[in-house]
Amino acid sequence: MASATATLIPLEAVDPAMIEAVLDRAFGADRHARTAYRIREGMDWLPGLSLAALDEHDMLVGTIQCWPIALQTRQGQVPLVMVGPVAVVPERQGEGFGVGLMSAMIAEDARLAADGARALPQVLIGDAEYYGRWGFSAALTGGWRCPGPFEQRRLLARGTALAAIPTEGMLGPWES
Numbered sequence: 804m805a806s807a808t809a810t811l812i813p814l815e816a817v818d819p820a821m822i823e824a825v826l827d828r829a830f831g832a833d834r835h836a837r838t839a840y841r842i843r844e845g846m847d848w849l850p851g852l853s854l855a856a857l858d859e860h861d862m863l864v865g866t867i868q869c870w871p872i873a874l875q876t877r878q879g880q881v882p883l884v885m886v887g888p889v890a891v892v893p894e895r896q897g898e899g900f901g902v903g904l905m906s907a908m909i910a911e912d913a914r915l916a917a918d919g920a921r922a923l924p925q926v927l928i929g930d931a932e933y934y935g936r937w938g939f940s941a942a943l944t945g946g947w948r949c950p951g952p953f954e955q956r957r958l959l960a961r962g963t964a965l966a967a968i969p970t971e972g973m974l975g976p977w978e979s
Contacts, residue, residue, distance in 0.1 A: 809903050814853035814866060821863050822855070829865075829890035838951030839928050842974045843870040843885055851915060852884065852908050856891070856900045865891040867904040872926070874947060876972035883960075883974075884912075886927040909937050924962030926974065934959055946971035 814822065826834060834840070852869035867889045873880035886908070891900045916922035927934060928949075931941060939959035943966065947958055950973065 808859050809864070809900055810857040810861070811854050811903065811907050812857060813850060814848065814855050814868065815850050817855045817863060817866070822866055825863060825866055825892055826888060826890050828892050830888060834888075838949045838953045839885070839887060841950040842976070843872055844976055846870045846872065846976050849884065852911055854904055854907055854911075856904055858895065858900075864895045865889075865900040865904055867908050869908065869925075871977040872974060873977045874968060874972040875975055875978075876969040878969060880978060881968050881972070882923050882977060884923045884925045885974075886925050887929065889929075905934075905937055922963060924960055924965045924968065926958070926960045928953055928957050929959060930957065931959055937961060943968070943970070948973045950975060 830837075848868040848870055852867075854867050855863055856865035858864045868887065870885040872883050872885045874883055886905075889901050889904055891898075891904075912922070912925070925939070926944070927939060929939070931939065938961040940961065941956050941959050944958045944960050945955060946969075948971075949958065
């Protein structure tokens with residue numbers, strides 16, 4: 804894997820149409836039917852943790868979005884952050900942009916926690932082989948459900964408070 808030179812900027816600095824174009828190119832126009840979209844339905848992405856990657860020519864090549872969601876349980880809702888999509892345009896995949904976006908988001912989350920913000924566990928639907936390098940695992944998500952089809956082994960989470968979260972529940976939008 805080649806290591807790309809990227810400039811990371813806040814996602815809010817990018818035209819929303821450009822973000823949608825990157826997502827369509829990375830995942831296809833039918834991406835809105837995916838279960839992850841149902842989980843975060845009606846939510847706006849979190850500005851502090853959502854980033855964009857520009858290549859050496861200042862072209863938008865990737866984005867990461869994070870969303871406020873919750874695990875709905877019998878005891879009430881437990882706030883979480885849903886990570887994704889992590890999108891890189893097809894012709895630039897494998898160059899390190901996704902790793903850079905994930906690493907920067909994790910670092911920003913740690914910085915916010917160090918500054919006193921509440922550190923929330925993070926969840927995503929993805930490959931453990933890839934996301935495991937950042938501590939994502941399916942070890943504690945076996946009793947969690949999603950509002951649509953998903954593979955249980957691909958429902959991953961990370962965070963210091965994970966062990967205290969109920970072992971059963973339905974993922975969905977944060978209900979404020």
